[in-house]
Amino acid sequence: MGRAAASVTALERRTLERRTEVDFALIGHQESWRSAADVLAVLRGAERARLPDEEIREIFPWIPPRAVCNVEIASATGAKARGLYIDCFIPPDRLDCDYLHDNVGRVRAAAACAINRGARIVSLGGFSSILIEGNFDQLPERSGTVFTTGNTLTVAFIVQGIRKMCALDGREISKSTLLIIGATGDVGSGCARCLTPFVKRVMLCARNAERLRTLAAELEADGSEVEIATRLDQLPFAADIVICAASLASPSLRLGRIAPEAIICDAGYPKNLNPRGDMTDARVFFGGLGQIAGGLSFMPDFKGVLNRHPFLDVAHGCLLEGMALALARRFEPFSQGRGLITRERVEEIETIATLHGIHLAPLFNAEGPLEGMRVLTSNKRPEVGFAPGNLK
């Protein structure tokens, strides 16, 4: 059978490579079994019955990380960029530390997939950003592909969302006490740097006391009032603006003491807030999301499935960062490492995103939109319930 293995000509190889190259790749994972089931339902096609939940839980963990669909994004300038969505196929109930090794392996395989497909820039969504938040050695061999966590644009949209919510509610941000949960993470610390100069005081909560002290010292050097705590119940004041940006395996956070009618931004993926938490009077919104004026399309059509939001063409800032940079033809590792997001970098990515028609998404939460515009009415959004845990 040896002779059949005739060598591929260089021309054939180049043609093949050109055909498969893409501008960007988005790496992500599903945050709930409901969203995993919807992804499989689209793949099976409308003519086949949905798989029973039990089958989905049995099949899903065996799927190797791979491209799920092609993505195209259009800029306000008329430019377009082509990409891929690659899912790590991490089972949604295995996002905790017990599965860390396996999950990092899945993200690496997804990254290798992006490299093999010739993606010039790769955005790492949700858990997958772990790969370049200080673990650069975990990245597979690559040439011509750069990676970004996308966290800078996420921070930009969280900060914009807080400002917008304050404006909608007639709050003065300068008189507010800001609490950031997950404050020493890349997103949390970026938000702290952007918002601390504008609030009355800031409270930082995270598990690592040493990192908390370092961040507090940095912020205090600018003359800000900063409190730190490793547990929420240690905090001395009731916050009236809260940013939840912790890495949690499931929506399990209960806030405890917060000011009546506090503004809460849940920016976690998976969501941070426990849906049963008592926040009757709080003004909760899901943060870190942007909307693409020029449109976002998937092939096959995963609209409303991969981006489970009540508005059209909405996606997470972390994924939008890679797309914005691809539209700007700036194939650079814009966000890497941990704790390096500054106000200047946030402004820079905001400028790039704005130029291409990528703006803060209309605000919404588990109950639905908090303001009315371009609500998704298409019937292509299969059984998406507004329940926390399935809205990303």
Added chain:
Amino acid sequence: MESLVSLNCAEQVVCSSPSPNASIWQDILAQAVTGELMAAMNYSALSTICDDPEEVADALEHAQGEQGHAAAFAAEGRKIGVDVPNNINARYWKRIREAFMRSIAERDFMACLIVQEIMLESFAVASYTRVGKAAPGSLGKTFAAIAAEEEGHIEHAMEILRAERARDPQRFDDKVYRLHLEVMNTLTEMVAKECRHGQCDLCHSSCVKPSLSEVGLTTVELRGASLQQYLKTLDALGLPGEVTLQWVAQLPV
């Protein structure tokens, strides 16, 4: 059940007293022996459509190797005190054989390789590896060793198939999809949680699937590992992951 093909084993086999799970291993071995015999027959058939004497020799060598695997599995059965049947006309195997023989009739060498090396061997490698970990003593070692050998086969065929795909990726992918529909539906029915359409014609009494947990195996694991191996093999061939994912998602459960 009477075997359709006799397996003469020159090796002196010492039979131990039947193990408590011997009947379960007997049914597992019956599938393995039948699969190997079918592979041997497939390679023999393949040799008849090869033009190059070197390719003919290669195919016949492969056939002999698969026959050896069948004999090794049968010998493992005797060691645990069971006679391992085989039946290439059993429900699922017959359908797979027919699909392969259609490619032979069309003298489509690449299609034959795709069915045997990409589809059947993916399932063999993945399931033998799993069984190799669960089975005790020499039985486990034999499954593991044969899994490793089969993996070697895949690598050899991959070079040929990659070169073929590079010539015309779309045509190649269309062919894989056609064969996928013919063969993979049957293979996934074989490893489904239950045999919904009746007996597989190989289990010696009732269906072995519900008893697999008694020997540390499950159909969920065997199916999952097999489909995972199949997807990875298609990835290595260069087929787009988003396309093959859809193929696999549409298989029967």
